[in-house]
Amino acid sequence: MNLLLLIIIPLLTAVAALLSRNKQQVRWISFAGAVAQLILSIILYCAFTKERAGGNEAEMLFEQNYALFPAWHINFHLGVDGISIAMILLTSFVVVAGVLVSWNIEKMTKEFYFLLILLSLGAYGFFISLDLFVLFFFLEIAVIPKYLLIGIWGSGKKEYSANKLALMLMGGSALVLVGILGLYFSSGHSFDLLSLSKIKIAEDTQRIVFPLLFVGFGVFTAIFPLHTWVPDGHSSAPTAGSMFLAGISMKLGGYGCLRVAAYLMPEAAHQYSNIIIILSSIAILYGAFATMMQKDLKYINAYSSVSHCGFVLLGIGMLTTTAVTGAVMQMVSHGLMTALFFAVIGMIYDRTHTRQVSEMGGLMKVMPFISTVFFIVGLCSLGLPGLSGFVAEMTIFMGSWENASAFHRIATIAACMSIVVTAVYILRAIGQVAMGPIKKNQSQLRDATWNEKLAAIILVAGIIVIGIIPGWLNDLVRPAAEIIMNKIAGK
Amino acid sequence: MLNDFLILMKSELVITLIIFILLFIKIGKGMKNENLLPLLQVLLLVNFIAGFFFNKNGHLFGDMFYTNELIVFEKNILNLGVYLISLLCADWLKKTPHLPEFFMLMLSALLGMFFMISSGNLLMFYLALELASIPVAAMANFDLEKKRSSEGAMKMIFSSAFSSGILLFGISLIYGATGTISFAELPGQLDGSAFQILAFAMLIGAFAFKLSIVPFHLWTADVYEGSPIATTSFLSVISKGSIAFVFIAALYIPFQKMFETWYLMLVILAVITMIIGNLFALRQQNIKRFLAFSSIAQVGFILVGMSGYPDGTTAVVYFILIYVFSNLAAFGVASVISEHSGKENIDDYKGLYKTNPFLCWILTLALFSLAGIPPTAGFFGKLFLISSGAAKGAYWFVTVAALNMIISLYYYLRVVRAMFMDKNEQPVEKIKTNSTVKFALILCAAAIVLVGLLSWIYDYIQSLMN
Structure with a gap:
């Protein structure tokens, strides 16, 4: 399995989209590219499990290594483990759905799809690179398309949101850059993730570099108190933009925190774990309570994303194999769920032209398909068993409980409490939007079109498959998480 | 001896030859601008290509003049820049009534820069610097009917005279302190005494004057704004680039022993230059002033790279190569728009995407490259500068540089936002871009995308160092 394909296909798709003649061509080219990538990711998963079943115990599989800038010891080093595969699968699902949902974009269609594909290219590259410099390169590639997507195709105070998002994320990546350079110069000049993981980095250096990297990546995944770009960015972005932002881009941060910060600097991870737990607990509770006060559907999902991404950091901060596995599962689950949520909100908004919960009612009778999906995703968000949200959060809680100290217990209990709050705001929103009397001007709306149905079905399938048979995801992620945790535990 | 002379001074001789050709055309029958400009473009292209052949290391006139592969490469970068300017500013150049004179001045300045880069002696360096700066002042005055242009030229003359004075004073002090002005002999005489410092x-x-390093930058914005864009781009790219080459050679070779002293100076200058340049760029309306302050900030980044002895050279040369393409592309678009519509304000760029998508994409790419955003080459250039600066373990310094990248992103995005997002009732009308300009813009854009990804270029520069 050649990992370069994962970069080449989006690249070709993007170029082809630029060269295409009309809007219809752009749409189909992007769709074809996204589907090809989805198939490729599934093939990658199969090839990976086959290798593992065949007894290949190497930390990373399908490695490729090319010298890029020998003067700086920068290599184009690619490779995947279970965690990367999970993230790649997530990305490819969200990309297909995002392309389908944007079918009706009429304004600058070509540029829109080009930027979407470019963003996904950044994400794929990020998840497979094993060289910190290349990783950083792809991380930054994924930032600027978001600025343009929000600024050009967005709604509301889009320029403000786009600026805020771009500057905060670039700020985060500036911290990441300094952190990476710190690692480079303190490790005897290496950017390579695998060789860095074998070097013991001096604890003094770790104490400085770890917060830089963790906070830098944390900005992407909405670490408290640097989450403020999330509500503005999501609410202003076009539908597919929000889906990519919450579904893919926020996961870059979580992945970076785990793979770069915690993995390379285990001692510092221990020292700072309490702070991480406190910050993520605050994010979970604050996000949940802030959501209760929101009246706009997109804000509801944006704040609930802050809360759900808090679980990811909580899982990482707990530093047990189960909790970290749960954190990765939560990334996948939340990615699918929140992408679906934004897709549904986009569909509703396209028809009702409002996102205010109070201005909608009885949509179940008018648009049964969309409302049903809305129901499913809402239930997933509040953690109903049988859907992916439950599996992921449950795993995190179980992992957290393995820590015996009172502090960890209290943090876990506090995080659990947020589920109740989630139930309150989700059920209230669903009740208002889907149930009750139909609002006057909303009785004639049509249900989802074929592309919207397909997008929703793809994501719903992902949520249900993880919810009903979570074993495969667990088996995929757990060995990789174990390697990371063994390093952190000093084994 | 004669062969040596011909080969070692090849770049200078070719430039002189072109100047003479121009002179004969001028005093002879003269040529129309429409015919002369293509001829010049071809000559400059030949000059650029010739730069790659028959290169030899060696020195002439004692150790007054020396050349090696790195120096030849630096000269080629400058040649390339001048060639691009002749293409990008074609619209303006065709209209100017004194085209041959403009090029004679520009090429004389270029000649001065070549001698400056090759100089092995402070006196030679001073002479070359004068040759490189006086013609530029005349070039700044080339928008003859505009008052601002004369004002800019005046400021330029005064500030270069002042900085030459300082330079001469410095040279005489150095001679007094060490008894030599030869680069080769200086290292042996330096002991870091207060007088020498x-x-x-x-x-x-x-140097700071010429590179417009804060606090010696005050002339920059006015001169940039007043001059015609061809001159502005020459000033901000070719002139800056050449001075940076000399600066780094001077620091790394003769004054290597005073590393501790100049390291601290560079760090301080870099920090204030980046911060002041960026903060002033935030509020600019005129695109030329805007690019002036952005180029001050870029110089700050170059200083960050320079402070990282000995890896700095490669990073700086590499960055300047990228900077030539990025900044010239930005100036090229500004030149096209200003030439066709007379508009030079960022607010006038609002809604430009509706009418001129091609120009908008080029400008966006150029600005992203200046801001250091991947996949453009500027990302790699800036990153290597910052990494070189980090080599000494001064993380606070690198953090300041990295945070400055965010400030700069804000104002670059301002232009992008004006073009793509802001609405405008009367955007600039559709411009029919001249084919040479289009070619040059596409060339720059391709280079901006490819120079970074083709990583062997960096290795090539690195290999020239040895």
Whole structure:
């Protein structure tokens, strides 16, 4: 399995989209590219499990290594483990759905799809690179398309949101850059993730570099108190933009925190774990309570994303194999769920032209398909068993409980409490939007079109498959998480 | 001896030849601008290509003049820049009534820069610097009917005279302190005494003037704004680039022993230059002033790279190569728009995407490259500068540089936002871009995308160092 394909296909798709003649061509080219990538990711998963079943115990599989800038010891080093595969699968699902949902974009269609594909290219590259410099390169590639997507195709105070998002994320990546350079110069000049993981980095250096990297990546995944770009960015972005932002881009941060910060600097991870737990607990509770006060559907999902991404950091901060596995599962689950949520909100908004919960009612009778999906995703968000949200959060809680100290217990209990709050705001929103009397001007709306149905079905399938048979995801992620945790535990 | 002379001074001789050709055309029958400009473009292209052949290391006139592969490469970068300017500013150049004179001045300045880069002696360096700066002042005055242009030229003359004075003073102090002005003999005579540091500081001050390093930058914005865009782009790219080459050679070779002294100076200058340049760029309306302050900030980044002895050279040369393409592309678009519509304000760029998508994409790419955003080459250039700066373990310094990248992103995005997002009732009308300009813009854009990804270019520059 050649990992370069994962970069080449989006690249070709993007170029082809630029060269295409009309809007219809752009749409189909992007769709074809996204589907090809989805198939490729599934093939990658199969090839990976086959290798593992065949007894290949190497930390990373399908490695490729090319010298890029020998003067700086920068290599184009690619490779995947279970965690990367999970993230790649997530990305490819969200990309297909995002392309389908944007079918009706009429304004600058070509540029829109080009930027979407470019963003996904950044994400794929990020998840497979094993060289910190290349990783950083792809991380930054994924930032600027978001600025343009929000600024050009967005709604509301889009320029403000786009600026805020771009500057905060670039700020985060500036911290990441300094952190990476710190690692480079303190490790005897290496950017390579695998060789860095074998070097013991001096604890003094770790104490400085770890917060830089963790906070830098944390900005992407909405670490408290640097989450403020999330509500503005999501609410202003076009539908597919929000889906990519919450579904893919926020996961870059979580992945970076785990793979770069915690993995390379285990001692510092221990020292700072309490702070991480406190910050993520605050994010979970604050996000949940802030959501209760929101009246706009997109804000509801944006704040609930802050809360759900808090679980990811909580899982990482707990530093047990189960909790970290749960954190990765939560990334996948939340990615699918929140992408679906934004897709549904986009569909509703396209028809009702409002996102205010109070201005909608009885949509179940008018648009049964969309409302049903809305129901499913809402239930997933509040953690109903049988859907992916439950599996992921449950795993995190179980992992957290393995820590015996009172502090960890209290943090876990506090995080659990947020589920109740989630139930309150989700059920209230669903009740208002889907149930009750139909609002006057909303009785004639049509249900989802074929592309919207397909997008929703793809994501719903992902949520249900993880919810009903979570074993495969667990088996995929757990060995990789174990390697990371063994390093952190000093084994 | 004659062969040596011909080969070692090849670049200078070719430029002189072109100047003479121009002179004969001028005093002879003369040519129409429409015919002369293509001829010049071809000559400059030939000059650029010729730069790659028959290169030899060696020195002439004692050790007054020396050349090696790295120096030849630097000269080629400058040649390339001048060629691009002749293409990008074609619209303006065709209209100017004194085209041959403009090019004679520009090429004389270029000749001065070549001698400056090759100089092995402070006196030679001073002479070359004068040759490189006086013609530029005349070029700044080339928009003859505009008052601002004369004002810019005046400021330029005064400030270069002042900085030359400082430079001469520094050179005489250095001679007094060490008894030599030859680059080869200087290292042996330096002991870091207070007197020598004073002399050295004078020298740095003169460099700082030319590179418009804060607090010696005050002339920059006015001169940039007043001059025609061809001159502005020459000033901000070719002139800056050549001075940076000399600066780095001077610091790394003759003054290597005073590393501790100049390292601290560079760090301080870099920090204030980046911050002041960026903060002033935030509020600019005129695109030329805007690019002036952005180029001040870029110089700050170059200083960050320079402070990282000995890896700095490669990073700086590499960055300047990228900077040539990025900044010239930005100036090229500004030149096209200003030439066709007379508009030079960022607010006038609002809604430009509706009418001129091609120009918008080029400008966006150029600005992203200046801001250091991947996959453009500027990302790699800036990153290597910052990494070189980090080599000494000064993380606070690198953090300041990295945070400055965010400030700069804000104002670059401002232009992008004006073009793509802001609405405008009367955007600039659709411009029919001249085919040479289009070619040059596409060339720059391709280079901006490819120079970074083709990583062997960096290795090539690295290999020239040895």
